[in-house]
Amino acid sequence: MEAEREIAGEVERDQEEAYWKEGVLYQLYPPSFKDSDGDGWGDIGGMLEKVDYLAELGVSAVWIGPVCDSPMEDNGYDIRDYYKIHEAYGTMEQMEELIAKLHERGIKLIMDLVINHTSDEHEWFEQSRLSKDNPYRDYYIWRPAGEDGGPPNNWRSFSEELAWEFDERTGEYYLHIFDKKQPDLNWESEAMRRDIYRMITFWLDKGVDGFRLDAINMISKDPAFPNAPEDARHPRGQQFYKNGPRIHELLRELHDETFGRYPGTLTLGEAPTVTMEEVVRYTAPERKEMDMVLQMELIRLGKDFGDPWKIDPDWTPAMLKESIVRWHKEVFGRGSYALYLNTHDHPRMVGTLFGQRLDRQKGNSKGLNEAAAKAIGTFLHTLPGTPLVYQGEELGMPNANYRSPNDYRDKATVAAYKRLTGKGESHDDVLASLHARSRDGARSPMHWTRGEQAGFTTGTPWIPLNPEGREANAEDEQNDPLSVFNHYRRLIELRKQSPVPTRGDLIMVPLEDEWMFAYIRETEDERWLVLVNFSEQARECNINAEWAYLAKTEELLLGSWVGERSDLLDDRPFRLTEKGCRLHLLPYQSAVYRLPTQS
Known part of the structure; x- marks a missing residue:
């Protein structure tokens, strides 16, 4: 009888897991999403107000950042009590109501699970x-x-x-691998592990559908605690506390004692600094460790690892293409990963596209921002892997360009300003670096309306509103068929209607221009062509004769370009030439075409 239940559970899990492969995940950053009581801090009451908004967007699951009791030294990633909701966020009863209301609309709830460390006040x-x-x-x-x-x-x-x-x-x-007020848990202790498993079961019993596992590949440390080589890359010692000797054993036990007993539970691991083979070991279904890991390479492109406040001078779009192809070739179909281009820990892409410092002083800033946001969305939703949308991304919210160092709240950002100006760098140059690199740029409050405080709160926000981009707000965009919101909504619908994004192979079309992307996603029954121009200038290039058939593409599934609001002619992007064809794309133009299936 027990064996029959196990088989039934596996079948149920196989059926349930489709939602995270075929759907879209949405990341909600609690302090900045919606405030319901006027204290300037986002809360669960605000989340409850916006459940229908999430349903209209069409997302399959919502990942909310940590809301457990915390002294807030690290915005909730320093947990003081796993069984209690932090008072600024609301009550356990509200949390239970949120789970129920999301479930009523067919949306899963994913919690942030921080189990590498706790607060020193735990x-x-x-x-x-x-x-x-x-x-x-x-x-x-x-x-x-x-x-x-x-x-x-x-x-x-x-x-x-x-x-x-x-x-x-x-x-x-x-x-403490993180702040000194975040001591690392000892996963060698069986008693500690049992208490962690009891806590996870508590939340699963409340109806939570899964967890984003924070810093999960750091729970196993080298028991010898050796000194790190002096020439090791920062942070020194990471080779001894990432992907440690017992990591897979511990993850399998964690699964068997918790997630595996609740069919359909999603586990999404934050696992920085992993090889492709390690990703497969973490996420291969038969290993029963995690369902997915976060693909963290794309979000870090353009970052100078020698100085996190600088842009990598050697970065090129070829690195972006290489990363996409490598993850597809070495992981896709063997393991699983979630892709994201915006998050609470990195600046928003609109305004800092892959490290570019975009000039918005000339031309149609609003039009460029909209087109860039749609290009980013088209790219994210048509790549192999599960898309993860960060709040405000679906509105095209630009990165917050704060005018004063006093507007920043992140400890590392404030310290960087003092350190860099103390070394003699100019105020303006340092502020430009903070704009390009501070994670506070993505943490400004959501824009719900054009009204006071952007509809986020009736009080004073905990962090200033974005001084730019007020036109990117939910109320206006929900009613505008050409908005970024409705572009994202259509992308999510396309993903649900076709197996191509979920299961399709990836074929990159070679292009001479590095800022232009063309790729084919195909299954046995359907083929898509995706075009994206990641430049704020119109660009064109030749395509070899073997790809000339693409010029005959006719069925446009979804497209966007800067001129769409001016009723400019939707110029066909391909031109046949004697030697093949030529591709021409407008600034930030993106398009998804259905191709004829190959005979």
Whole structure:
């Protein structure tokens, strides 16, 4: 009987999992989504107000950032109590109502699950630091001083400090890969793991449909805690705390004890610095570790890893194409991944497209922003992998270009301004760097209306509104058939109607111009051609004779270009020539065509 239930559960899971392969996920950043009580801080009440908005957009699941009780040293990624809703967000009853209302509209709810570390105010850690023989001591990673009397090793945290904090009460150090107020949990402790599994089951019993697993490939550390080579890339020591020796064993146990007992539960892992083979090991269905990982390469293109506040001078669009092709070739069909081009941890693409500093002082800024947003959306929704849309992306909200360093809230951003200006860099140059690189650029409040505070709150927002782009708001765009919102809605519909985005092969059409993209997605029964110009200038190039048949393409499924609001002629992008054909695309033009199937 037990075996029959297991088989039935596997079948049910196979049927349920289609929603995350064929649908679209939506990331909701709680502080900035919608405030319902006028305190300037987004909350669950605000989410409840906008459930119908999410249903109209057509998303299959909503991932909400952490809303558990927290001292908010890291915007909720420092959890103090896993079983309690942070008071600024509302109540557990509201959370249960949100789950129910989303389910009524066929939308799943995905929670952020932070289990690599907790807050130093968590009860477990407060007990752990009382004495070396406390029952909770083993819940965290404590080590005596090294041979030189200093920290146990030379690892550095993501905040660029030593990853060890000395605690005077017991005379030992605890490990914190992130901030010193976020001590790492010890996944070698079976008692700690059992408490984590009980907590996850608590949320699954409430109807949560899945989890985004924060920093999940960091839960297994090298037990020897060796020193990192001095020439290792920042942060030093990451090769010893990412993809560690027991990571796959721990993930399988985590699945078996929690997610695997609730058919249809989605697990989406944040796993930076992974090889393609590691992605497959993490997400191959038969291994039962995670369903998907976040494909983090695209969002980082253009970033200078030697200096996170600079743009990589050597970046080219060829790197973007190479990443897409490599993930498709080495992972697609063997494992699964979610693609995203906007998130709460990176600047918005509109205004900083893959590291470009776009000039909006001339010409039709609004038209360019709209066209760029639609091009980004077309690209995201037609690539292999599951699309993840970040709040406001579907409106074409531009990156927040704050006029003063006082408008920023992110600790790293504020510290960078002080450090860079202290080194002699000009105020204007540093502000330009912050605009291009600060994650606060994506954390400005959602624009719901053209009215006061953009309809986000009746009070003072916790972070200033974006000083630009007020025309990108939900109320206007829902009523405008040519808006970015309705472009995204049609993209989501196309994905649900056709197997091409979910299962189709990928064939890149070679082009001479690096800013122009042309690729074919095809299954046995259907073929699409996708064209995207990622430049704010019109561009054209020749295409080899073997691709000349593309000029006969006639069925346009979806298209956008800067001139569409001026009723400019939808110029056919291809021109036949004696040697093949020529492709011409308007600024930020994008198009999806249905091709005849090959005989």
